[in-house]
Each structure stands twice: as structure tokens, then as C-alpha cells.
Amino acid sequence: MQTSDLLSIGEVAARSGLAASAIRFYEAHGLISSVRTTGNQRRFRRSTLRRLAFIRSAQRVGLSLEEITAALSTLPEGRTPTRTDWARLSENWRPRIDEQIQRLIRLRDQLDSCIGCGCLSLQRCALQNPDDKAAATGVGARYLEPEAAQ
DSSP: OOGGGEEEHHHHHHHHOOOHHHHHHHHHTTSSOOEEOTTOOEEEETHHHHHHHHHHHHHHTTOOHHHHHHHHTTSGGGOOOOHHHHHHHHHHHHHHHHHHHHHHHHHHHHHTTTTTTOOSSSTTOTTTSGGGGGGGGOSSOOOSOHHHHO
């Protein structure tokens, strides 16, 4: 690989629209990788831009970093996703996204009864306690879902 095929973190940030801190975060979590110069500066392959676009697209449809990491780990040798890869991976995400859409539709349809009421802990609150899920965690007010509290 030639030096001209590598981009500095500033170049990746400018071309991807991401902050350098976000790029470092993705690298620290194994979503992208870099090589180091003799001066210990990060250099990224041009294909990193496509991988970052994949990550941002997956986040926009509501996937967690864990889900994105799992998807990227299915690619051979950490390569950049292709159109075929995206089609395969997105097919696996459809049921999850469909369920998320249904949750949002239910929320939208119930939202008018919640605006301004201040209940936030009542059994019927569609925002903080959909389907009275908090009842299963014990008595008293419940403001955070168990997953969020951990």
C-alpha cells in the first residue's frame, strides 16, 4: 500500500463529516482500523470512508453499535461492506426495524393523551411505561426501563 492511498484522521473527518473524536471512538471499538506512521500518527485506508458510511447508515436506521459491530464481524478479513453485503445484512435487520416502526406508530397514536399530563409513572403512560412494563419490576414509581438503568 502506498502512502498516497492513506488518509490522515483530519482528511477522514473532512470527507466523512464526522468529528475526529468519533473516528477515534469507532477505532477504539474495533469498527474501523488504522495504521501508524513512524511518528505514531494514524493513517486510514480510503476504504475506511465507505465503512464509516456503512456505520452511519446503520445507526440512522436505529441499530446499536453492538449490532453494527456484529454485522461488520461477519465480513471476511474486516473488509469494507459491498452492496451485496448491505442487502444481506439489512435483510436480517428488517424484523427488528419493523418492530421499531410499530412501536413508534403505537407511541404516535397514544401521544396526544400524554402531552402535558406529567404522569410519567402512571400505568397508562405510553412514554415512560408502555404496556405497564414497569409493573413487572416491582411497586412504586419506575422512570427508567431496566436496560437503561444498567
